[in-house]
Amino acid sequence: MLSYRHAFHAGNFADVLKHLVLTGTLRYATTKAAPLLYLDTHAGAGHYRLDASEAQRTGEAARGILQLDLAALADACNVAGAALLRAYHELVAPFLARGSYPGSPLVAAALLRPQDHLHLCELHPADYARLCEITQRDRRIRVEQADGFQRAVALLPPAQKRAVVLVDPSYEVKQDYRTVVRTLTAIHQRMPAAQVLLWYPVVERSDIARLCAALQHSPLRDVWQVELGLRPDAPGHGMSASGLLLLNPPWTLPTALREALPLVQASLGPAAAYGYWRVERLIEE
Ligand SMILES: C[S@@+](CC[C@H](N)C(=O)[O-])C[C@H]1O[C@@H](n2cnc3c(N)ncnc32)[C@H](O)[C@@H]1O
Numbered sequence: 001m002l003s004y005r006h007a008f009h010a011g012n013f014a015d016v017l018k019h020l021v022l023t024g025t026l027r028y029a030t031t032k033a034a035p036l037l038y039l040d041t042h043a044g045a046g047h048y049r050l051d052a053s054e055a056q057r058t059g060e061a062a063r064g065i066l067q068l069d070l071a072a073l074a075d076a077c078n079v080a081g082a083a084l085l086r087a088y089h090e091l092v093a094p095f096l097a098r099g100s101y102p103g104s105p106l107v108a109a110a111l112l113r114p115q116d117h118l119h120l121c122e123l124h125p126a127d128y129a130r131l132c133e134i135t136q137r138d139r140r141i142r143v144e145q146a147d148g149f150q151r152a153v154a155l156l157p158p159a160q161k162r163a164v165v166l167v168d169p170s171y172e173v174k175q176d177y178r179t180v181v182r183t184l185t186a187i188h189q190r191m192p193a194a195q196v197l198l199w200y201p202v203v204e205r206s207d208i209a210r211l212c213a214a215l216q217h218s219p220l221r222d223v224w225q226v227e228l229g230l231r232p233d234a235p236g237h238g239m240s241a242s243g244l245l246l247l248n249p250p251w252t253l254p255t256a257l258r259e260a261l262p263l264v265q266a267s268l269g270p271a272a273a274y275g276y277w278r279v280e281r282l283i284e285e
Contacts, residue, residue, distance in 0.1 A: 011061030039151075087111075121152075156194060195247065197246055229275055
């Protein structure tokens with residue numbers, strides 16, 4: 001039984017970090033002419049109304065994306081961070097103007113080219129149906145109501161020989177913390193050059209410490225950790241931060257994030273005084 005619905009959380013501070021990192025990754029990946037496969041293991045509904053009752057009930061977008069003046073942040077930022085913030089702004093601005101926010105499938109679809117393909121997995125029947133509806137006219141996209149962990153491993157390596165994989169579970173099943181380690185290890189075995197973005201929430205820091213330790217004891221190489229926190233760790237008091245573990249990220253991304261994240265963090269309201277960001281290499285090449 002799946003109870004998590006991303007409509008309650010779309011556009012929150014965790015989405016901002018995740019979609020900034022996705023934007024930076026795909027912008028770099030698309031500088032090479034060869035086609036690539038984008039694989040979204042937990043795609044969600046793809047598009048969210050910010051005036052819907054779900055978004056209004058939590059107010060998370062109001063404290064996330066709607067809190068940010070991305071154009072002004074880009075103007076105040078150094079070159080690499082500014083380019084990243086501007087690209088994300090150009091992408092989300094048309095959605096925000098219509099009172100909505102794009103999920104990862106539409107972020108990727110906007111950045112990818114005619115020669116690229118997107119494979120989206122979503123298990124929830126209602127979100128799967130919505131995702132099919134909004135992507136049906138895009139011939140680059142295939143949507144599957146299937147377990148994204150299993151499909152990611154089965155679909156790699158792809159005919160395109162290049163792949164970017166977003167692994168974005170909700171962790172409503174505690175088992176997911178172990179499944180992600182198995183999945184990343186299997187992806188790496190099948191396709192060592194795959195670029196993987198694994199999202200995680202900081203609810204219990206011990207879960208993340210165990211996840212990082214497991215990866216450090218795996219065959220994985222060149223793993224970076226990126227995190228944005230609104231407040232210090234607060235076990236038992238909800239999500240205080242979120243992060244991504246990045247396998248084979250573009251070399252340009254750490255610099256861009258180091259420039260952009262301090263400005264993003266400082267803009268995220270009163271909580272910013274207790275917030276933090278980090279961009280560190282977790283496992284050497
Ligand atoms: C965090 S949301 C995805 C958000 C989306 N990636 C974005 O950034 O816009 C996680 C989604 O995974 C779906 N889900 C849960 N378990 C799954 C599984 N094993 N395979 C595929 N989808 C799953 C949930 O229904 C939910 O819509």
